[in-house]
Amino acid sequence: MSNTFEITRLPRPFDVDLGADAAAKVPGLSTDLTALIAGAAGSSPYLGELITHEAAWIAPAFDDPDAALSQVFAEARALPPDRIKPGLRQAKRRLALLTALADIAGVWSLEKVTGALTDFGALAADVAIKAEIATLIRRKKLPGLTPDDVETAGGMTILAMGKMGAYELNYSSDIDLICLFDETRFDPDDFYEARQGMVRATRNMCSALSEKTADGYVFRTDLRLRPDPAVTPVAMAMEAAERYYESLGRTWERAAYIKARPCAGDLQAGEKFLKTLRPFVWRRHLDFAAIQDAHDMRLRIRENKGTGGAIRVPGHDMKLGRGGIREIEFFTQTRQLIAGGRDAALRVRGTVDGLAALAAKNWVPPEVAEKLTGHYRAHREVEHRIQMIHDAQTHRMPKSDDGLERIACLMGVDTVQMQSDIRDRLDEVHELTEGFFAPDAQARPQVEVPQELDASILARWPTYPALRSARGAQVFERLKPELLSRIARMANPAQALTALDGFLAGLPAGVQLFSLFEANPHLIDLLVDVVGTSRALGEHLSRNSAVFDAVIGGSFFAQWPGREILRHELESLLEAEADYETRLDACRRWCKEWHFRIGVHHLRGLIDAEDAGRQYAELADAVIVALMPYVVGQFTAKHGPMPGRGAAVLGMGSLGSERLNATSDLDLIVIYDPLDAEMSDGKRPLLVRPYYARLTQALVTALTAPMAQGRLYEVDMRLRPSGTQGPVATSWASFTHYQENEAWVWEHLALTRARVVAGSPDLCADIETFRSNFLSRPRERGLVLKEMSEMRNRLSAAKSPAGVWDAKPGAGRMMDVELVAQTGALLAGLSARDVPAGLAGAVATGWLNVAERKALTDSYNLFWSVQAAARLLSGRAIDAAHLGEGGAAFLCRSTGHHTLEALQAELEGRYAQCAALINGALKRELGDEIR
Helix, strand or coil: CCCCCCCCCCCCCCCHHHHHHHHHCCCCCCHHHHHHHHHHHHHCHHHHHHHHHCHHHHHHHCCCHHHHHHHHHHHHHCCCHHHHHHHHHHHHHHHHHHHHHHHHCCCCCHHHHHHHHHHHHHHHHHHHHHHHHHHHHHCCCCCCCCHHHHHHHHHEEEEECHHHHCCCCCCCCCEEEEEEECHHHCCHHHHHHHHHHHHHHHHHHHHHHHCCECCECCCCEECCCCCCCCCCCCEEEHHHHHHHHHHHCCHHHHHHHHCCEEEEECHHHHHHHHHHCHHHHCCCCCCCHHHHHHHHHHHHHHHHHCCCCCCCCCCCECCCCCCCHHHHHHHHHHHHHHHCCCCHHHCCCCHHHHHHHHHHCCCCCHHHHHHHHHHHHHHHHHHHHHHHHHCCCCCECCCCHHHHHHHHHHHCCCHHHHHHHHHHHHHHHHHHHHHHHCCCHHHCCCCCCCCCCCHHHHHHHHHCHHHCCHHHHHHHHHHHHHHHHHHHCCCCHHHHHHHHHHHHHCCCCCHHHHHHHHHCCHHHHHHHHHHHHCHHHHHHHHHCHHHHHHHHCCCCCCCCCCHHHHHHHHHHHHHHCCCHHHHHHHHHHHHHHHHHHHHHHHHCCCCCHHHHHHHHHHHHHHHHHHHHHHHHHHHHHHHCCCCCCEEEEEEEHHHHCCCCCCCCCEEEEEEEECCCCCECCCCCCCEHHHHHHHHHHHHHHHHHCCECCECCCCEECCCCCCHHHCCCEEEHHHHHHHHHHCCCHHHHHHHCCCEEEEECHHHHHHHHHHHHHHHCCCCCHHHHHHHHHHHHHHHHHHCCCCCCCCCCCCCCCHHHHHHHHHHHHHHHCCCCCCHHHHHHHHHHCCCCCHHHHHHHHHHHHHHHHHHHHHHHHCCCCCCHHHCHHHHHHHHHHHHCCCCHHHHHHHHHHHHHHHHHHHHHHHHHHHHHHCC
């Protein structure tokens, strides 16, 4: 036996005499090869016929089957136009015979067998279409094209769909193709003539492949997967196809395009077309509504094809029947559709590859993926044996005993054992996949509405936008018992129902979200927990329900990844987007998910207020750093590269000190260094000052503009030199001059919290060096304290606290303590930005004592906890009367108090203590000058 044709299994002949006759036609083979020929020909009339035709060719092919296959491909590729039909048919005979024998003998894997069949299908289509295009060009039926255009088929691309697209062609497959042409290759006035030529070329190509002649046929072709095949031509313009999918495309067409790939003609144009369809195929949100669509499709197939009956091996359809190949494909493709829009790693064409990708990302349990992969391969082998008998395009097991025996003979197994194995596999596939598409309705028991719930609230739900569509209402009705059941188990069901009502009222659409909850019931607990506790998060959810997608991703409750990992993740996401607008929207979607994650972690006690503050700041950093190069790139494309050393973004206030809350805006200053440049060098050059002013405005717009996915942040630039009267972007020379010669003390205090966030590295380094050196200079203590005291008075006059729960403005509250810390840092010459470090600086200079520092530090931590909780709960100062049970519990838990009354008492006491402490410290220094 040859070293390269390593037989691992042998068939047995159903008809011994026929097998012996076929073996006699290929003399001189080894014992095993002779047995292979006899077994194949003795069980399959079609293989026996192929052996008769190609006996002289197959014998040497056994010596090196890979080389023999390559030769078949090379000869087919080189066929002259007048030999294409007979030449391709001979090549198909040889391919069919070699792959069948290699498959039966276990020499080639399933993937190699289907890959060889698929590659030949692509080659045949490419040879045939280019021959037709060459003929039309020669006859001047494709206006404007020359013989040089033949290599790209004149802009015609052939998309392989279904099994052809996934390299999964079976032994007797037809090939599903979509033929499109690039209409931009032709003058608009020539479009209709060009389309007529492309239609003719497509029909002739199909005829060349599928017409049965004395030499047989190559492949049956099926063009019905194109848009609206009943009314559209067999070759369509790409632009028309794109319009169809954007406006009328259905879920089954999205599933079909998972496997689509250019296989013939202009491959580059095909890839470009598929790229335009990405948003149609791969939805940006988790698409659990696809489950219902796929289930409905399965039911229609069963009804139309009569494959919905009980599993019996004789006569069972191995493709469309229960537990068959299509069940595994639907299971895999539907899960890919659900999550592939968010995770490009799931966008693979093959079924086996798809299962592996889903298992790697925890969308399918690894053991389920392994079982389905094994069953898929086994089903495909059985399918091949069925088709090998007569080269028939069928997937049904024979009903007769003789027919079943032939299949068993080709597989080299006992007939009874074969049926038992197949039945077991079909049963397990059905069991593993059916629950995904049609979960047991009994899992959702009907629940009566508890008496304490207001029935009038439920009565108005059908009027809400999310429930007005028939499908949204249908999914919600299945979901409602589970929702009410969980609400009924809460400590305050009436309050939770009211919160849920507010969420549903603000929801613009419901099908996708309700499908998400139906497939993942544990999310209902999170929803009720969030909307029942935080009005702000609940409102955010109703406007941005897609953030629930992040919870399903698997890492939602993992440890915080940190600034650098966030930045890299966002950079990768933005790089994958096609244009500026989609990048801005992608950034908003990504940021909202992480923002939501921080809020939920804080709400559930997984992190405290300090952790939340740092995480919000690191998220903002990642957004600015990742987005800035695209803002600059968009701007420089019009006005040229940044003159000089470029620009840097300086974070001020809470961003600078790396402590943001859930609703913080971003205090920013943009500093640029033009060096000696006077203007930019671009298509529309600008003088340096307007250049950087407009670039800064572009950055602010990128962060603040309301788009489809909302806005990222509010931006405040009032802390720049000269405030609102100064330019929005400040030159490096102006910034340093202003700080050294014109800035008020309060601006130096603000500089203690400044932090470079993004920009040109050397300029960023210079800014931080200047800041550190400038802050370390000696200060006139009395002047600083006097200015600080006057600033306290201005702040107090400008804004009063809105009650005891407003922990930020007012004497003895957060801003007051922050001002003391900034003053301490300035007096001590510190570059540290946080409050504890600044208060320690005040102690180091002798302004405060250790006890005062500790009292202010402890108080500030409490104030921050209240402030962070308030912004998360309501987006503003807390209204205790409307806080709700969940909100009160969260506020107490996050501050370490048992009751709101105890917390309120401590806040009032600490406000008074801190105010008195700060007043006393100033009075010790300034005497009667302090008011």
